Amino acid sequence: MNKYSHIQTEAYEANMQLPALGLVLFTFGNVSAADSSLGVFAIKPSGVPYADLTPDKMVVVDFEGQKVAGDLRFSSDTLTHAVLYKHWPKIGGIVHTHSTYATAWAQAQRSIPVFGTTHADYTTADIPCAPPMSDEMIKGNYEYQTGFQIIDCLKNNSLSYEEVEMILVGNHAPFTWGKNAAKAVHNSAVLEYIAKMAIVTEQINSQAPRLKPALIAKHFERKHGPDSYYGQ
Amino acid sequence: MNKYSHIQTEAYEANMQLPALGLVLFTFGNVSAADSSLGVFAIKPSGVPYADLTPDKMVVVDFEGQKVAGDLRFSSDTLTHAVLYKHWPKIGGIVHTHSTYATAWAQAQRSIPVFGTTHADYTTADIPCAPPMSDEMIKGNYEYQTGFQIIDCLKNNSLSYEEVEMILVGNHAPFTWGKNAAKAVHNSAVLEYIAKMAIVTEQINSQAPRLKPALIAKHFERKHGPDSYYGQ
Amino acid sequence: MNKYSHIQTEAYEANMQLPALGLVLFTFGNVSAADSSLGVFAIKPSGVPYADLTPDKMVVVDFEGQKVAGDLRFSSDTLTHAVLYKHWPKIGGIVHTHSTYATAWAQAQRSIPVFGTTHADYTTADIPCAPPMSDEMIKGNYEYQTGFQIIDCLKNNSLSYEEVEMILVGNHAPFTWGKNAAKAVHNSAVLEYIAKMAIVTEQINSQAPRLKPALIAKHFERKHGPDSYYGQ
Amino acid sequence: MNKYSHIQTEAYEANMQLPALGLVLFTFGNVSAADSSLGVFAIKPSGVPYADLTPDKMVVVDFEGQKVAGDLRFSSDTLTHAVLYKHWPKIGGIVHTHSTYATAWAQAQRSIPVFGTTHADYTTADIPCAPPMSDEMIKGNYEYQTGFQIIDCLKNNSLSYEEVEMILVGNHAPFTWGKNAAKAVHNSAVLEYIAKMAIVTEQINSQAPRLKPALIAKHFERKHGPDSYYGQ
Numbered sequence: 001m002n003k004y005s006h007i008q009t010e011a012y013e014a015n016m017q018l019p020a021l022g023l024v025l026f027t028f029g030n031v032s033a034a035d036s037s038l039g040v041f042a043i044k045p046s047g048v049p050y051a052d053l054t055p056d057k058m059v060v061v062d063f064e065g066q067k068v069a070g071d072l073r074f075s076s077d078t079l080t081h082a083v084l085y086k087h088w089p090k091i092g093g094i095v096h097t098h099s100t101y102a103t104a105w106a107q108a109q110r111s112i113p114v115f116g117t118t119h120a121d122y123t124t125a126d127i128p129c130a131p132p133m134s135d136e137m138i139k140g141n142y143e144y145q146t147g148f149q150i151i152d153c154l155k156n157n158s159l160s161y162e163e164v165e166m167i168l169v170g171n172h173a174p175f176t177w178g179k180n181a182a183k184a185v186h187n188s189a190v191l192e193y194i195a196k197m198a199i200v201t202e203q204i205n206s207q208a209p210r211l212k213p214a215l216i217a218k219h220f221e222r223k224h225g226p227d228s229y230y231g232q
Numbered sequence: 233m234n235k236y237s238h239i240q241t242e243a244y245e246a247n248m249q250l251p252a253l254g255l256v257l258f259t260f261g262n263v264s265a266a267d268s269s270l271g272v273f274a275i276k277p278s279g280v281p282y283a284d285l286t287p288d289k290m291v292v293v294d295f296e297g298q299k300v301a302g303d304l305r306f307s308s309d310t311l312t313h314a315v316l317y318k319h320w321p322k323i324g325g326i327v328h329t330h331s332t333y334a335t336a337w338a339q340a341q342r343s344i345p346v347f348g349t350t351h352a353d354y355t356t357a358d359i360p361c362a363p364p365m366s367d368e369m370i371k372g373n374y375e376y377q378t379g380f381q382i383i384d385c386l387k388n389n390s391l392s393y394e395e396v397e398m399i400l401v402g403n404h405a406p407f408t409w410g411k412n413a414a415k416a417v418h419n420s421a422v423l424e425y426i427a428k429m430a431i432v433t434e435q436i437n438s439q440a441p442r443l444k445p446a447l448i449a450k451h452f453e454r455k456h457g458p459d460s461y462y463g464q
Numbered sequence: 465m466n467k468y469s470h471i472q473t474e475a476y477e478a479n480m481q482l483p484a485l486g487l488v489l490f491t492f493g494n495v496s497a498a499d500s501s502l503g504v505f506a507i508k509p510s511g512v513p514y515a516d517l518t519p520d521k522m523v524v525v526d527f528e529g530q531k532v533a534g535d536l537r538f539s540s541d542t543l544t545h546a547v548l549y550k551h552w553p554k555i556g557g558i559v560h561t562h563s564t565y566a567t568a569w570a571q572a573q574r575s576i577p578v579f580g581t582t583h584a585d586y587t588t589a590d591i592p593c594a595p596p597m598s599d600e601m602i603k604g605n606y607e608y609q610t611g612f613q614i615i616d617c618l619k620n621n622s623l624s625y626e627e628v629e630m631i632l633v634g635n636h637a638p639f640t641w642g643k644n645a646a647k648a649v650h651n652s653a654v655l656e657y658i659a660k661m662a663i664v665t666e667q668i669n670s671q672a673p674r675l676k677p678a679l680i681a682k683h684f685e686r687k688h689g690p691d692s693y694y695g696q
Numbered sequence: 697m698n699k700y701s702h703i704q705t706e707a708y709e710a711n712m713q714l715p716a717l718g719l720v721l722f723t724f725g726n727v728s729a730a731d732s733s734l735g736v737f738a739i740k741p742s743g744v745p746y747a748d749l750t751p752d753k754m755v756v757v758d759f760e761g762q763k764v765a766g767d768l769r770f771s772s773d774t775l776t777h778a779v780l781y782k783h784w785p786k787i788g789g790i791v792h793t794h795s796t797y798a799t800a801w802a803q804a805q806r807s808i809p810v811f812g813t814t815h816a817d818y819t820t821a822d823i824p825c826a827p828p829m830s831d832e833m834i835k836g837n838y839e840y841q842t843g844f845q846i847i848d849c850l851k852n853n854s855l856s857y858e859e860v861e862m863i864l865v866g867n868h869a870p871f872t873w874g875k876n877a878a879k880a881v882h883n884s885a886v887l888e889y890i891a892k893m894a895i896v897t898e899q900i901n902s903q904a905p906r907l908k909p910a911l912i913a914k915h916f917e918r919k920h921g922p923d924s925y926y927g928q
Binding site for chain 3: 899
Binding site: 347348349350418421422425428429430432433434435436437440441443444446447450454455461462463464 | 599
């Protein structure tokens with residue numbers, strides 16, 4: 001036991017959900033769990049198979065991306081997580097995967113249109129796709145810049161990180177977040193589900209219309225608005 | 233034990249079939265089971281994971297949509313179920329899911345063409361897709377109006393709820409029904425299977441013809457007609 | 465034990481492979497196993513879930529389609545099996561499924577082109593798709609006529625039932641056969657696999673060419689010719 | 697125990713991963729493991745179901761394709777493996793499968809474009825597709841010539857077998873390799889994953905661009921370059 005074991009356990013359990021939900025092949029994904037009062041997060045070590053993980057192998061890192069505790073090298077995507085935690089104070093978990101359909105939309109460099117209520121139950125907007133970074137950003141501190149690419153994409157789409165908890169990074173893959181690691185993993189599974197339905201929708205009707213504004217508002221508000229009536 | 237435990241057990245068992253048949257992610261679906269002599273139905277509580285369900289957590293509701301028994305808040309789709317039970321006296325179960333392929337057809341706002349005998353074993357008609365509701369209906373009592381959207385769509389297609397036990401609600405997702413909850417779940421699985429085959433059929437041949445009338449009649453009648461010879 | 469228990473056991477075990485191989489939803493398929501010396505075959509009873517099957521529930525039928533033994537009603541497709549056994553003396557097993565991709569090709573009314581060596585390992589020809597039957601044939605003895613539709617389709621394509629052990633019946637679904645029931649089931653799984661690969665191939669390259677004749681001959685002969693060197 | 701049991705065990709364990717990873721139907725694949733100091737490799741016997749394999753059933757063959765030890769007939773693809781081991785001294789494992797999406801690209805006779813970072817984590821190049829062989833090569837020693845078809849395809853694309861560890865053989869199916877059998881199997885699973893994402897990417901955007909050079913270089917180098925920082 002140490003003062004970080006609560007987030008190490010949270011990160012461990014959330015990481016183990018990625019293969020259980022079919023969101024990763026081998027080590028193609030990572031989850032982190034943050035404690036904003038301590039200013040740190042626990043994240044998967046790099047390249048370690050999920051079957052070999054234990055809570056104490058989770059690496060603890062501060063919001064500047066400096067290792068605070070742990071014996072292993074942290075995930076190569078750690079600096080992206082650090083940037084997001086630093087700028088978005090209300091989130092407690094982040095997930096990165098290369099799940100098949102969400103990654104295909106990222107590779108296609110297209111935002112996912114809001115085609116139905118399944119999507120609107122999570123966000124009223126298209127799931128944005130950030131453009132590929134400039135060569136200068138790539139050759140600089142790549143993972144650090146990926147964080148800013150995500151933050152800037154939301155800004156450019158006039159979206160807050162509370163309105164949409166998922167994004168595609170162009171040519172790369174999705175990132176999702178939430179109030180804690182479990183919610184961020186939930187959002188990753190939902191994003192993959194929505195991503196598959198969206199391309200099948202276009203295959204059935206290449207002119208499929210977006211959901212009409214009244215339905216977008218209704219579905220989002222019944223689940224998230226002040227008068228929400230979904231859940232217990 | 234209480235006087236509703238038979239439908240609570242029926243609804244519980246049918247709800248548990250949804251994840252077993254791969255028809256739901258997380259809590260994206262609900263089943264109800266009705267007792268028409270009592271004028272009530274039991275339905276899944278809202279937002280509760282399937283793994284946490286028990287028969288006594290099923291909420292009992294009357295055909296006006298008023299809670300009769302149960303501690304939890306009922307599914308947010310409950311009023312849609314209530315409207316259908318009130319208007320269709322011979323049904324005993326209703327299912328709503330967001331299963332991938334059926335939902336994609338709903339998002340594409342297209343009815344599913346009767347392309348083969350698998351489809352004709354269940355209904356002689358295209359699976360209808362109800363148009364999205366008017367903004368007035370959406371802003372009113374949304375789930376209640378969804379029930380009427382379903383009823384009106386069948387009427388406008390000159391279909392009875394006994395001829396076709398499945399429908400797509402445009403931009404939303406499918407509903408199915410049947411003589412009891414198990415049959416309604418069976419129909420949901422069949423609808424998802426047909427929905428996937430139909431889009432693959434169009435991908436193989438964009439001009440694929442509908443099943444000819446003589447085959448539609450033959451397959452439906454050998455399973456459902458007065459001289460049916462399918463089953464024991 | 466009775467004098468048919470060997471084929472009842474063979475048919476039972478082969479039927480149980482259909483759900484194990486993912487080839488059926490609910491009761492959408494049936495397998496039969498024949499003993500040509502006795503002139504009979506054992507086949508799945510109609511509409512009975514696979515989980516409820518036992519060897520002694522298999523119905524024994526002669527090659528004219530008359531029940532010889534068994535308490536249950538035989539599969540509604542039994543007459544199709546009978547016609548094939550009567551006309552093709554060297555086969556010992558037949559399978560009918562509505563597996564997703566093979567059925568989609570049948571619904572699209574297209575033969576499956578020989579796109580690669582996976583296909584050529586089984587047959588040198590396109591997998592033929594029989595045209596839908598005439599209305600007269602449908603209104604007559606439908607399942608009996610389906611058998612002749614299959615036999616005639618092979619004839620019209622100058623194929624023998626030993627060269628190709630699988631066929632699509634237009635607007636309906638696939639049938640496969642083989643020296644015994646296990647080989648017929650094997651062929652059903654292979655057909656579904658080939659059917660999926662063929663549509664994905666066309667999606668990747670809408671002008672994908674057929675396998676060249678030298679490769680077709682090479683792959684078929686190394687597995688089936690007089691100088692075959694595949695297997696033990 | 698014999699002097700080859702280390703590679704027989706390695707080959708056995710790697711072969712058993714093929715069905716576990718969903719890469720094969722029935723016996724549609726084979727893995728070999730080489731010991732370059734002994735100049736031999738162990739490979740799956742031909743046509744034996746995976747469930748019946750044991751380490752001692754693996755057949756030991758030298759780099760000329762001559763059997764050195766083992767009671768069973770070796771895989772019909774053995775000569776292809778022998779040619780690759782003979783010409784590529786640094787590899788220790790080879791895999792051949794007919795996995796669905798990779799085989800579909802081979803049947804479509806297209807190289808897989810480098811659409812994203814998932815791909816670039818493994819190779820900076822498109823996954824090449826070797827053209828079908830000439831009729832003379834097919835009618836000669838087919839499997840032996842397949843090895844040269846692979847070697848020549850890399851040469852013609854100015855690629856080394858260390859830069860790209862996977863290839864498609866046109867109209868046939870994929871081959872992968874690596875420092876040992878486990879890495880070759882890992883590459884087969886990754887290839888299938890990339891192959892599926894690539895066609896979905898094109899379905900979402902038929903004009904999807906390749907990954908830009910700066911990103912290709914960044915992702916490959918962070919995993920494989922002298923300053924790599926992926927893994928432990």
